Amino acid sequence: MASSSSSSKTGLKKMLTLKSSDGDEFELEESIVIQCQTIKHMVEDGFSLIPLQNVDTKTLTKIIEYMKKHAEKTESNKEEIKNFNKEFVKGSFDDQFELVSAANYLHINGLMDLLCQSIADRINNKSVRAVREIFNISNDYTPDEEEKVRDEHKWAHEGGEFDESLD
């Protein structure tokens, strides 16, 4: 294991190093990083340099931004955090999918909920056609198969009007 505490300038605060799949290293206070269950368990096992093979630098930078902000969370800055969260999920779908995979791998529950909620909001009450289009899903059913599936769950398609828009 690499020596990490030597580079720590903050004295009492325990520092950890996260290493992205691109090889970049990020030094952070332990108190910030333990929001992430996966890392927390590694810290408990005595690691101080944590390689994250599934997370690239771009994604890790975003995730660190999230963890830093949420480490500041108190009763009085709820609104600030809410605004931060709103901005945080504004990226493209590709970025969000990258982030959600990383959040899942790292077990950051709050971030996981935030991202999944934001993705879900985009397809809430959308028609099947719209969802396919939004996520670029190609339909591999034959017309016959599709009719059969529709029949099986007829009751789900009877609800009412679905949103055909793509935004």
Add this chain to the structure above:
Amino acid sequence: MGVASDRFSSLPEPVLLHILSFLPFDDVVRTTLLCNQYKTLWSFSNTLNFIHRPKDFISLRKFVSFVDKSLISLHCNNSNVSKIHLDFPFKRCFTSDVTVWVLFAITHKVKELNLVFKNDGDDVYKLPKRIFCDSFLEKVNWVACKFEKIEVVRWDSLRELRIGSMEFKDDMVRKIVVGSPCLELLELDICWGFKRLDLVGGKVSKLVVNGYGEAKMLMDFDLEIEAPSVKVLELKGCFRMNIQLKNAMNCVEVKLDFHFKIPKEDEERNNFYQQQRHMLMDMFASLRHVKDVMLGTWCIEVMASWGMAYLPFSMTSCECLTLHTPIQERYLAGIVRVLQSSFNLRTLIIHMAPPYFEFETCFIPAVNDVYSVGGRFQLSMLSKDWGLHLKKIRICGFEGMRSGQEVLFLRDLLLICANLEMMIIEWKSGHHSSIHDASDDFVTESLLNVRRRSKNAVILFKML
């Protein structure tokens, strides 16, 4: 399962299911039509959200039959459901359907069961007896339901209990407290029927009481709250009776954001404000030790009428004080009265948003002897060694100069606080962003140029 071609479908299955868990269940079922990969995914859902706002009775009936069919399919698939969330305007004729669903929840050992049955009429759903001994429930939110007459409650795993628009008596509270050894959060939202919240012997660490329902007039009893285990106490919404805090010895954080229905008769009204003052004084006295305090506009209003003859605000241990109040003449006396005796303050936060309830215009604070210098506000009432520990002041919802008093107030705080490190002003400038307002310059200049007592204090304007 086929090989996914798009980024969404390539997400790991648990992630896909997590995303689906935020959707109404009809959306989830309709994913079956997307492509082959989604044919069976829906049936692994562990969260079922059945939410409906029907246009008419026919659409409500369709919804009910949709829930029925979904649960039957899931039951046959032997699924692993952990949360069921039902939210629709309940009608009495669906009682047996809902009971079948609730029994489904019990059989499937769900951990979270929400029954939100708000409706225009007075249709309440009578909870089946078996729900009171479901030892797998961890979290519930029930609105417009009705408690059965039951002997005992056995909620061995229940941690969070939220109930709204429900009637219950004091003995029900006791049964719940005794029968729920893990209960941490109790939230009552416009409930009625109880006179005493006795949480002695339980582990409830957060208690939220949001208003008291049903009553059309003032109540002739006091609502007693005895909550020795509670660390966080929140009282909000509208009440119609005095509240007595019997025991709040472990409370560390309190939010008093409630208000009262003001009596119509003049005679009652005079008495009323005096009663309010006494109630607040008693309440503050039982919360004397609390470090984190939030006071809503009502408290400030009542304190504004709190002449010098009365005892000062007695929550002297308070280190972090949050006030939800406009900074206007009407409230200033109250604000000063609170500050006056808060000697240990480290952080002061003022949310300047107007109160969320309407005051009757005829009420004018009776006594204003807290500030008397030409009728203009002065913080000179504060002693010289006031605010020695005050490090941080945060003003939220600032909208520029209104009466000018808010500027004077902030300026005076800068003049008084000897060890202030930071004053943050969150400035809502949204509506007139393009037009430059000269009064804005006046605000920034008067605050930045003041000879602040703490030389190192930083003043930060955050434009939102």
